[in-house]
Each structure stands twice: as structure tokens, then as C-alpha cells.
Amino acid sequence: MSEDDKDGQAEKDDLAHRLEHKSRRRLEWLAQAGILTEALPYMRRYNDETIVIKYGGHAMGNDELAKLFARDIVLLKQCGINPIVVHGGGPQIGAMLDKMAIKSEFIDGLRVTDGETVGIVEMVLCGQINKGIAAALAEAGGRGVGISGKDGGLIRARKVERTKKDPDSNIERVLDLGFVGEPEKIDPTILDVLRSTDLIPVIAPIGLGPNGETYNINADTVAGAIAAAVNARRLLLLTDVAGVMDKDKHVITDMDVDQASRLMEDGTLTGGMIPKVETCIDAINKGVDGAVILDGRVPHAILLEMFTAHGSGTLIRRR
Numbered sequence: 189m190s191e192d193d194k195d196g197q198a199e200k201d202d203l204a205h206r207l208e209h210k211s212r213r214r215l216e217w218l219a220q221a222g223i224l225t226e227a228l229p230y231m232r233r234y235n236d237e238t239i240v241i242k243y244g245g246h247a248m249g250n251d252e253l254a255k256l257f258a259r260d261i262v263l264l265k266q267c268g269i270n271p272i273v274v275h276g277g278g279p280q281i282g283a284m285l286d287k288m289a290i291k292s293e294f295i296d297g298l299r300v301t302d303g304e305t306v307g308i309v310e311m312v313l314c315g316q317i318n319k320g321i322a323a324a325l326a327e328a329g330g331r332g333v334g335i336s337g338k339d340g341g342l343i344r345a346r347k348v349e350r351t352k353k354d355p356d357s358n359i360e361r362v363l364d365l366g367f368v369g370e371p372e373k374i375d376p377t378i379l380d381v382l383r384s385t386d387l388i389p390v391i392a393p394i395g396l397g398p399n400g401e402t403y404n405i406n407a408d409t410v411a412g413a414i415a416a417a418v419n420a421r422r423l424l425l426l427t428d429v430a431g432v433m434d435k436d437k438h439v440i441t442d443m444d445v446d447q448a449s450r451l452m453e454d455g456t457l458t459g460g461m462i463p464k465v466e467t468c469i470d471a472i473n474k475g476v477d478g479a480v481i482l483d484g485r486v487p488h489a490i491l492l493e494m495f496t497a498h499g500s501g502t503l504i505r506r507r
């Protein structure tokens with residue numbers, strides 16, 4: 189091949205390469221447009237509806253995923269949906285207690301919380317985590333407002349009462365979990381006010397007791413109570429597993445409240461999954477349309493759940 193022929197062939201190869209690249213890009217753009225049109229009916233369905241999203245402490249462990257989470261929430265708001273974020277922070281509280289050499293134990297997924305611990309819990313949840321999420325939303329172009337259950341009278345709490353039967357004597361014993369609370373009354377005024385603005389509420393799971401005491405409340409429980417109080421269309425609980433698993437470790441994609449109750453009774457659910465599923469059942473019984481336990485480790489898990497037919501995790505419904 190002469191030098192001229194070689195040059196000609198190189199030009200042809202280059203052109204073919206550029207055309208191939210262009211048509212590949214075109215196909216990618218078409219796919220993106222397809223995703224947007226697929227989202228349209230879901231955007232309509234959820235327009236003006238309230239979605240409560242519980243962002244678990246395990247789910248927020250990864251910085252890159254945390255950025256994607258914030259973008260998803262801002263996008264929901266931009267699309268005319270009313271997202272309310274309730275966050276946890278169990279692992280982060282644990283790390284701080286470790287640093288301070290304070291021991292903590294869990295009973296049925298709830299942290300036993302003495303007077304000293306509740307101060308640290310409030311500091312980590314309301315200071316570090318709550319403000320971190322508000323900042324991430326700002327970074328993603330949104331306007332988050334970090335509050336706790338103490339703000340605007342949002343969560344009035346009472347002490348949690350737990351009993352356990354002693355297997356030897358069969359006597360019912362009262363367990364003292366300290367300053368562990370449960371919502372007694374939710375006043376959603378502050379959320380109603382924010383709803384009509386471009387502000388996104390970010391709620392730390394702390395409640396105010398009848399005598400001004402601070403209560404540490406499981407974040408799933410708070411998310412469920414808020415979802416019921418604002419008549420949310422969906423409750424999304426983000427965690428670090430693919431969904432609720434059966435005894436053979438297969439994810440259950442869909443179940444009703446009766447099946448969920450059975451899983452609790454037969455011991456399939458343990459630890460943090462107990463308050464999670466309890467919350468879903470309770471919220472659904474109080475009028476929430478459906479609750480989903482989602483894998484927060486999957487990028488854009490919220491968008492996939494809300495705007496596509498490929499939702500992941502476990503959907504719990506009335507029937």
C-alpha cells in the first residue's frame with residue numbers, strides 16, 4: 189500500500205469510528221428519553237402527594253450514595269412531590285459512644301438509653317447528622333430544613349414500656365429502657381407550613397416528654413408516625429439489606445400486613461428489622477397506602493422505586 193493509500197484508509201477508519209461513536213451516543217440519548225417518558229405516569233400519580241422517606245444510619249455510610257440520595261430527594265420536590273425525610277443514625281451514635289467509652293445495649297432493636305446517653309444521642313442526631321443532611325440537600329440544589337421532634341411541637345413522646353416473660357418462672361418482667369420514647373402525639377403544623385414552600389423537612393427522631401425530658405425514639409417508628417399523621421401516600425424505609433428476607437434468605441418482594449405479622453411472630457425477623465416491619469404495619473393500619481423496605485446501598489433506590497416499574501425491596505400493603 190502506497191503512503192497515499194495508507195492515509196486514505198486511516199481517514200476512512202477514523203470516519204467509521206466517529207459515525208459509530210455518534211450512533212452509540214444517539215442510542216444512549218434515546219434510552220435516556222425513554223426513561224423520562226416511562227417516569228411520566230408515576231410523576232402524575234404522585235404529584236402533590238406526600239412521601240415519607242426514612243434514611244437509616246447504615247444507608248448513609250457511603251459519601252457517594254449520600255450525594256445521590258440528596259439529589260433524589262431534591263428531584264422529588266422539583267417534580268411536585270412533597271418529600272419528608274426522617275433520619276436515623278444508630279451506627280454513628282454507636283461510634284460516638286465507643287469513643288467516649290460508654291457501653292450501650294439493645295433490647296428488641298431499641299437502644300437502652302440512660303440520662304448520659306440521651307444527651308449524646310441528641311447531639312449526634314440533631315447536630316452532626318441532621319445538619320449534614322440539610323447541607324447535602326443544599327449541595328444538590330435543594331433547601332432542607334433540619335428539625336427534631338422538639339421543634340414546633342412536632343413530637344410529644346412518652347416512655348416506652350416493655351415486658352418480657354421469664355422463661356423459668358413464667359413471670360412477666362418490666363424492662364426499663366430509660367429515655368426510650370414513642371410518639372404520643374404528632375402535631376404536623378410545621379410540616380404543613382413547609383409543604384407549600386420549596387423547603388424540605390429533615391427530621392431527627394427525638395421527642396419531648398411531658399416534663400420537658402428528651403426521648404430517644406427509633407427512627408423507623410418516627411417515620412411511621414409522621415407518615416400516618418400527614419396521610420402520606422408512601423412510606424419508604426431505606427436500609428442496608430435488599431429487603432425483608434424469609435427463612436431461606438430470599439427477599440420477599442410483596443406481602444400483606446398479615447404475612448408481615450406472621451414473620452414477626454415466627455422469629456424470621458430479628459434486631460432492627462422488628463421495629464421496621466412493626467412501623468410499616470402500624471402506618472398502613474392508620475391509612476398509609478403502602479410501605480417499602482428498600483436497599484439504600486443501591487444508587488438512586490428512591491427514584492427507581494418511585495418512577496419506574498423496577499422498584500426493589502419489599503412492598504407491604506393492606507391486602
Ligand SMILES: Nc1ncnc2c1ncn2[C@@H]1O[C@H](COP(=O)(O)OP(=O)(O)O)[C@@H](O)[C@H]1O
Pocket residue numbers: 244245246247276278297426427428429431432433434456457458459460461462464
Ligand atoms: N428477616 C430479615 N430480613 C432482612 N433483614 C433482617 C431480617 N431480620 C433481621 N434483619 C436485620 O435488620 C437489619 C436492618 O435493621 P437496622 O440495622 O436497624 O437498619 P437501619 O440502621 O438501616 O435502620 C439488617 O441489616 C439485618 O441484619
Ligand SMILES: CC(=O)N[C@@H](CCC(=O)OP(=O)(O)O)C(=O)O
Pocket residue numbers: 243244245246275276277278279281297298299309368369393404405406407408460
Ligand atoms: C431507641 C433507639 O434505638 N433509637 C435509635 C435512634 C437512631 C435510629 O433509629 O437509627 P437507625 O435508623 O440508623 O437505626 C438509636 O439510639 O440508635
